[in-house]
Amino acid sequence: MRKPKLERLTDYDTFAIPVEQIFVDAGFNCRDEFSLREVGPLAKSIEQHGLQFPVIVAPRKGPIPYRLVCGFRRLAACSDILKMPAVPASVRTDLTEAQLRILNFAENLERDDLNVMEEAKAVAKLVRHGESIRSVAAQINREQRWIRVRLRMLQLPKPVQDLAVSCRFGETALEVLWQQKTPDAQIKAAESMAAAKRKGIKEFHQAAGVKHSFAARRTKKAVRDMTAKILSAGLEGGMPRFGAWFMGEISDDELWLDVLKELAVHRLAKGQNADKQTEDAGESDSRN
Numbered sequence: 001m002r003k004p005k006l007e008r009l010t011d012y013d014t015f016a017i018p019v020e021q022i023f024v025d026a027g028f029n030c031r032d033e034f035s036l037r038e039v040g041p042l043a044k045s046i047e048q049h050g051l052q053f054p055v056i057v058a059p060r061k062g063p064i065p066y067r068l069v070c071g072f073r074r075l076a077a078c079s080d081i082l083k084m085p086a087v088p089a090s091v092r093t094d095l096t097e098a099q100l101r102i103l104n105f106a107e108n109l110e111r112d113d114l115n116v117m118e119e120a121k122a123v124a125k126l127v128r129h130g131e132s133i134r135s136v137a138a139q140i141n142r143e144q145r146w147i148r149v150r151l152r153m154l155q156l157p158k159p160v161q162d163l164a165v166s167c168r169f170g171e172t173a174l175e176v177l178w179q180q181k182t183p184d185a186q187i188k189a190a191e192s193m194a195a196a197k198r199k200g201i202k203e204f205h206q207a208a209g210v211k212h213s214f215a216a217r218r219t220k221k222a223v224r225d226m227t228a229k230i231l232s233a234g235l236e237g238g239m240p241r242f243g244a245w246f247m248g249e250i251s252d253d254e255l256w257l258d259v260l261k262e263l264a265v266h267r268l269a270k271g272q273n274a275d276k277q278t279e280d281a282g283e284s285d286s287r288n
C-alpha cells in the first residue's frame with residue numbers, strides 16, 4: 001500500500017497523520033491500560049490549549065502504515081474524545097525495536113507518572129528484547145540498582161506488589177521486602193510497613209523488623225570461593241548483597257538464597273522458567 005502524501009506542520013516540525021493510519025498496540029506501552037474517563041482532563045486541556053507535545057510514531061508493515069510509540073493517552077484524547085481526524089506526529093525511522101521501547105519508557109519516566117509495577121514490567125520487556133541491565137540503566141539515566149529493584153518486584157507476592165504501588169514504597173523499602181526469606185514474611189513485612197507509613201512514620205521501612213547478625217569480615221579465600229560459586233551458577237551483572245555478606249552482616253545461606261532469587265528474577269525477565277533456574281543452581285550447590 002502506497003503511503004499517502006502528508007501535510008507538513010511547521011509549528012511542530014512534524015506531520016499531521018490521520019488517526020486511522022496509526023496502529024495502537026496497548027501491549028507496547030509501558031503504562032497499564034487506561035479508560036477514556038482517565039484522559040478526560042487531558043482532552044479538556046488539549047481542547048483549550050492545543051496539543052503541546054506531538055505523539056511519536058514509527059513506520060510499520062501492513063495496511064496501517066504507522067505504529068504509535070509515545071503518546072497513547074494523548075492520541076486517545078485527540079481521537080476518541082475530541083474526534084480529531086489527524087494528530088501532530090513525529091515519525092522515527094532511525095530506531096531499533098529495543099530503542100523504540102526505551103523511548104516509550106523514558107518519556108513516561110520523564111513525566112513521573114509511572115508506578116513501580118509499571119516500571120518493573122517495562123524493564124522486564126526491555127530485558128526480554130535483549131537489553132542488559134547495564135544497557136537499560138545507561139539509556140534511561142538510572143543506576144543499575146534501580147533496575148534490579150524493579151526486576152525483583154516481579155518476584156514478590158501479589159499482595160506485596162499491590163501495597164508497594166498503593167503506598168508508594170521507595171527503593172529502601174523494596175530492598176527490605178526482598179530480603180525477607182519467605183513470601184509470608186514478605187507479605188507480613190509489607191503490611192507492617194504500610195501501616196507505619198499511613199501513621200506518618202518517616203522511617204516506615206524499619207517497621208518490618210529486619211535484623212542481621214554481625215560477624216567478622218570474610219577471608220580472601222572465602223571471597224574467592226563464594227565468587228566462583230556465584231559465577232558458576234550463571235548470575236550475570238553483579239552479585240546481590242555481596243558487600244553485606246563480606247562484612248559479616250548476613251550468613252552464607254542468606255547470601256545464597258538471595259543469589260537463587262536473583263537468578264529467578266533474571267530468568268523471569270527473559271521469559272524463561274524461573275523454577276528450573278533455581279533448581280539447577282540448587283543442584284550445583286549440592287554438588288559443591
